[in-house]
Amino acid sequence: MIVLYSYWLSSCSWRIRFALCLKGIPYEYKAVDLVKGEQFSPEFEKLNPLHCVPVLADDHVVVSDSYAIFLYLEEKYTQKPLLPVDPQIRALNLQGWQQYPYPQIPAAPLSDRGGFEPDPKRGRSESWRVNERGWVGSGSG
Template sequence: MAEMEATATAGRPRLYSYWRSSCSHRVRIALNFKGVDYEYKAVNLLKGEQSDPEFVRLNPMKFVPALIDDDAVIGDSYAIALYLEDKYPNPPLLPQDPKKKALNHQIANIVSSGIQPLHNLSVLRFIEQKVGAGEGVLWTQQQIERGFTAIENLIQLKGCAGKYATGDEVQLADVFLAPQIFAAIERTKIDMSNYPTIARLHAEYMAHPAFQAALPGRQPDVPSSS
């Protein structure tokens, strides 16, 4: 792949992304929502470009996304989202109310630590190799359904869902939920009738310009046949 640089053009962050990565998807939403003009650099995970020594210098975990902003190099979607919140505070992704802020972090963490990592590409490959063909799909469905059940119940328990997950404004919970819901519907074929609140949120996300522009199928590295 093309040589990677450890610094970005002044005033224009560079995002290392893969079109289908839900972690990259989150960051694209946050950047779009904040109105940040950024440069897109594709990292093809299927070709193993995340193991390129130049990329490993940027993110030793060999994951996308990675964000370079001037001399800042950040290789985790949650850390990137919080960095963007600090550097570009308007419009905000986190509310001032401490209870609602904690709820946003809780929902985001369910997605980022309790759902997505349990069915990423390396995990599914391991399961398919060790257990058998087709087992990865069943495992993925189980992890998503467990997480969605928790989020559905959490939102209903708190009684705070408005137009979006925690109110009438897009917040951090939405940035993390939207890609997970999209992947669950488009790739895993989860029955969303079991999650009416989450299904309603998906419709709102699909109508929002910042979310639309971040969709996998709209990225420059999407395969022509997808």
């Protein structure tokens, strides 16, 4: 069973969750709370000494970095390919992968955001307000 170590706000993690879903690959989601510093735990450091998400564990294979994970999934799980066969078009797709993160997902590192606080005015736990650095607006809803 594939295990994906991820954080809900990581655009790189979202890329891999999209790829897993589009390819129809079942996986177990393990949350790594970057705000709480769980990426620095000894258990996570064994998986990824660079302390970042996503990390994909597939049996005895552990891959970090969304680009490397995507290519690993594309090569190992050939059902429902996500990249075109033509090398030129494939290269253009991969080039776009690195240059254009999903616009609806904030792409700046968490350390630049200063963390998040629930918005008491909205009264919902999934809502977030802008922090002192001016990053995130309200959540879904």
